Amino acid sequence: MKRFLVLLALLPLTACAAPRPDGTQRQTAQPWTGSVDIFETQGREQELRLPTVFRALNIKRDKQVADIGAGGGWLSVRLARAVGPTGVVYAEEILPKYTQYIETRARREGLSNIKTILGTTSDPKLPANGLDAVVILNAYHEFDQPRGMLAKIKTAMKPGARLGIIERDTDEQRLEARQAYAQTGEILRRVNEKDDQNPLTDDHTLALDIVKREGEKVGFRFLGSRELGADKYLAIFRK
Numbered sequence: 001m002k003r004f005l006v007l008l009a010l011l012p013l014t015a016c017a018a019p020r021p022d023g024t025q026r027q028t029a030q031p032w033t034g035s036v037d038i039f040e041t042q043g044r045e046q047e048l049r050l051p052t053v054f055r056a057l058n059i060k061r062d063k064q065v066a067d068i069g070a071g072g073g074w075l076s077v078r079l080a081r082a083v084g085p086t087g088v089v090y091a092e093e094i095l096p097k098y099t100q101y102i103e104t105r106a107r108r109e110g111l112s113n114i115k116t117i118l119g120t121t122s123d124p125k126l127p128a129n130g131l132d133a134v135v136i137l138n139a140y141h142e143f144d145q146p147r148g149m150l151a152k153i154k155t156a157m158k159p160g161a162r163l164g165i166i167e168r169d170t171d172e173q174r175l176e177a178r179q180a181y182a183q184t185g186e187i188l189r190r191v192n193e194k195d196d197q198n199p200l201t202d203d204h205t206l207a208l209d210i211v212k213r214e215g216e217k218v219g220f221r222f223l224g225s226r227e228l229g230a231d232k233y234l235a236i237f238r239k
């Protein structure tokens with residue numbers, strides 16, 4: 001009887017929608033398709049503590065780095081200045097309108113070290129084994145196949161290279177994710193996720209604990225995290 005009650009208590013955490021091709025069962029957010037102006041806010045550089053992020057990911061001159069889900073290239077151009085003319089920035093997107101926008105922007109800003117890549121939701125199409133660092137800024141929560149993407153990203157990285165994922169969350173979300181993991185050994189759901197078989201949500205937050213477990217699932221070593229401005233954090237991984 002006691003065992004039955006325990007199973008019953010776990011049911012809301014384990015009953016999920018059918019997994020996607022990469023095994024993901026949690027909801028992901030509706031990918032952004034609108035204007036890129038909303039990412040060009042004043043003070044974003046300070047809020048994201050870019051020097052801290054670049055230091056944690058070992059991003060400096062001559063490095064080959066990728067900006068996955070680059071949008072309008074707000075981060076790509078900053079990475080391009082950090083790695084300098086002898087470094088390379090791969091600005092990857094799934095929408096051609098954004099890669100085209102980044103190409104125009106790079107020309108306008110005189111940055112010849114940005115290479116755009118048009119990827120798919122399951123493959124970022126990065127060159128193999130060449131990257132020193134990868135950053136996913138405010139995009140991982142939109143990935144339709146997060147684990148599949150991380151596995152492909154990993155094969156594009158040099159051994160020892162770093163991956164940084166920047167997302168937003170709350171203490172409540174971290175706590176719920178931790179409790180789910182303690183109870184089931186898995187985190188299959190997002191906080192307050194409804195069991196409605198809907199793979200998409202409008203919620204653009206994602207608990208650090210979910211990101212950590214998903215990175216570890218594909219074989220990255222989780223090195224730790226940094227709290228950035230507002231409700232943002234950086235999760236740091238090593239290949």
Ligand SMILES: C[S@@+](CC[C@H](N)C(=O)[O-])C[C@H]1O[C@@H](n2cnc3c(N)ncnc32)[C@H](O)[C@@H]1O
Nearest residue numbers: 031032039069070071074121137138139142143
């Ligand atoms: C909220 S925007 C952030 C853009 C940019 N990183 C920034 O913060 O300025 C998220 C971006 O991720 C892209 N995206 C969504 N799913 C993706 C996937 N599976 N692979 C690559 N990019 C993806 C979207 O096209 C969108 O441009």
